[in-house]
Amino acid sequence: MYFSPKFAVSVFLSLAIGLSTLPTSSFAQKPPPPPKHEDGKPPPRPGDDRPPKRGGKEVNESKIDSGGSRQVLGEVWVDNWFKLYINGKPLLEDSVSIRTERSFNAERFEFGSDFPMTIAFEFRDFMENETGLEYIGSRRQQLGDGGAIAQFKDVASGKLIGATGGDWRCLTVQAAPADASCARERNPDVSQAVCAQTRVEVPGNWTDPGFDDSNWPKASVYSARDVGPKDGYNQIQWDSSAKLIWGKDLKKDNIVYCRASFGG
Structure with a gap:
């Protein structure tokens, strides 16, 4: 079929005019994908019971005026x-509240102390109530798990003073639930046999240097694979002697007191 040059020009001009009248949105690029969280997952949709983002900075740094002969x-x-x-x-409390489900921040702090130095920690895993469970009422209802690591260095020399390990003494003060099947209960309550807790009374002077902790169990040591540390953990260069510790049960032990002394 033959089109004259005049006819072709007419068709071209008509198309050009028609396209110029289309809204610019017709040529806009597709909207970008929704933003993602730091873990690469999309943000939760309304009603989604995905656990909330962790709270706090990855490493919170502070300097504490506590006196003492050494920094x-x-x-x-x-x-x-x-x-x-x-x-x-x-001396110091975690900068992120215990009520934060996914508090995986670390603390780096400078302080003064006399030696020998007795270090005493109160460690707590998150639990919504005394059953020890977390995400209660959601599809993720489960036993939580703990884990802790710490190291202390001389500021002047940079040398290691002490770090958490199997020589520490750790007493489990609260453990629950009595049986892992509690996590399948519709309304878990500590009064239920499978959700019952075990508590140990501890003297008020348990943090003192002279407290006798010889009858406390030695700390249980765990691998990074056991604990699954994240976020602030990876921002610190841990000495090879620093170990992840907890009570004898990572999941059921919810409140653990740990002690050690250095520089004696």
């Missing part, structure tokens, strides 16, 4: 929360 650098990572005592006196 010490402490570094701690805990799943989920800690309170630290030095020579019987409270």
